[in-house]
Amino acid sequence: MAITSTTGLVPLGWDEAAAVAFDEAVRQSPFALVPGRVGRVDRGRVTVHSADSTVTALVRLPAGSELENAPTTGDWVGLERRDDGDVVRTVLPRRSAIVRRAAGERSDAQVMAANLDRVLVAVPFEARINLSAIERYLVLAWESGAQPLVVLTKADLAYDPDAGRDEVEAAAPGVTVLIASAETGEGMDLVAETLAAGTTALVGxxxxxxxxxxxxxxGRAAQAVSDTRQDGKGRHTTTARELVPLAHGGVLIDTPGLRSIGLHQDGEGVARTFPDVEELIAACRFNDCSHECEPGCALREALADGRLVERRWHSWRKLQREAEWIATRADPLARAAARKRWAATGRAGKARAALKQGRDPFA
Ligand SMILES: Nc1nc2c(ncn2[C@@H]2O[C@H](COP(=O)(O)OP(=O)(O)OP(=O)(O)O)[C@@H](O)[C@H]2O)c(=O)[nH]1
Ligand SMILES: [Zn+2]
Incomplete structure (x- = not known):
């Protein structure tokens, strides 16, 4: 292996696991490789941060590589330095990733960010905190294989921050909820400390x-901050950097793609976001309980005595239905089962019509 110093990569999240994966890639590659981490991804070209420089490189992966293996922000890659232009020759195996599966008819998965330790969901204090949006982001975060975290921002605008936190914690079982104000600095130390090692993707x-x-x-002007619009929302801003080393350690991934990510996922994310609902369903007397009118329905009992709020139950049903819909495209058996259920409620026809018109079938 060529002798390369990797200390310059530490602020970008380089660790033992990356070093081991890189050594393995070097053994298997006919090219002389140096390690680097991907920042921006443009059509066919990527920005790679290596130990001593940042370069724009072409991508030439081994024949037979899957589309999913194309480099994305946060990927560790093997880079061949060449006088006529640097080339990404290999993408190291990912230990976690945020993957977008569009809800439309295209079914290819798009990897939005890779090698994350945490997904930080930023939620502003508002008169009514959008709990359902938080639940959607948490499904996405759990799916990635990284640890979700919530930060309630603009705490200086909150009338009762602790009440807000209680409300959010109820919608995010098992997830740490931080409170911070960038304006006053309140809570920022704890946020910095929490993110001080590894890689965090920022969504919201x-x-x-x-x-x-x-x-x-x-600790510096890494991003352009928008002016407040009349309606109080931020104006669209351009992201200056995708891979941001933090002043107190750790790396933040913040890309335009993540900012606008669709929240349609499948797999385990829904169950992990709603452990309370899943537990109630498991406690229903009948396995195929529809939670409408069956005797011994633990779910209806919990709704009746207030242990489960209607909002959260509706949120679970919507996200669960979306997850099923996406699963159907991959699995013919699931498709048949779902069609049966949807036929009973007339939902399938509506969803198909929506898809034809290019609308979100779950909106
Ligand atoms: N009072 C107060 N305002 C804040 C705080 N943090 C951000 N803001 C304001 O909220 C608005 C939106 O902030 P941004 O940081 O641009 O929000 P964003 O999430 O990056 O928005 P997009 O770029 O549209 O995704 C701006 O006007 C900020 O000045 C805070 O802690 N307190
Ligand atoms: Zn039930």
Missing amino acids: QSGAGKSTLVNVLA
């Missing part, structure tokens, strides 16, 4: 205060 709706948070954590 427009105007949630993400750019402002990145600026403070990076």
Whole structure:
């Protein structure tokens, strides 16, 4: 192996696992490789941060590589330095990733960010905190294989921050909820400390205060912050950097793609976001309980005595239905079962019509 110093990669998240994966890639590659981490991805070209420089490189993966293996922000890659232009020759195996599966008719998965330890969901304090949006982001976060976290931003605007936190914690079982104000600095130390090792992807709706948070954590003007619009939401901003080393350690991934990510996922994410609902369903007397009118329905009992709120139950049903819909495209058996259920309620026809018109079938 060529002798390369990797200390310059530490601020970008280089660790033992990456080193081991890189050594393996070097053994298998006919090219002389140096390690680097992918920042921006443009059509066919990627920005790669290596130990001593940042370069724009072409991508030439081994024949037979899957589309999913194309380099994405956060990927560790093997880079061949060449006088006529640097080339990404290999993408190291990912230990976690945020994957987007569009809800439309295209079914290819798009990897939005890779090698994450955490997914930080930024949620602004508002008169009514959008709990259902939080639940959607948590499904996405759990799916990635990384640990979800919530930060309630703009705490200086909150009338009762602790009550807000209680409300969010109820919608996010098992998830740490931080409170911070970039304006006053309140809570920012704890956020910085929490993100101080490894890689964190930042998600959240427009105007949630993400750019402002990145600026403070990076300790310099890494991002352009938008002016407040008349309606109080942030104006669209351009992201200056995708891979942001933080002043107190750790790396933040903040890309335009993540900012606008669709929240349609399948797999385990729904169950992990709603452990309370899953537990109630398991306690229903009948396995195929529809939670409408059956005797011994633990779910209806919990709704009746207030242990489960209607909002959360509706949120689970919507996200569960979306997850099933996406699963159907991959699995013919699931498709047949879902069609049966949807036929009973007339939902399938509506969903198909929506898809034809290019609308979100779950809107
Ligand atoms: N009062 C207060 N305002 C804040 C705070 N953080 C951000 N803001 C304001 O909220 C607005 C939106 O903040 P941004 O950081 O641009 O939000 P964003 O999530 O990056 O928004 P997009 O770029 O649209 O995704 C701006 O006007 C900020 O000045 C805070 O802690 N307190
Ligand atoms: Zn039931």
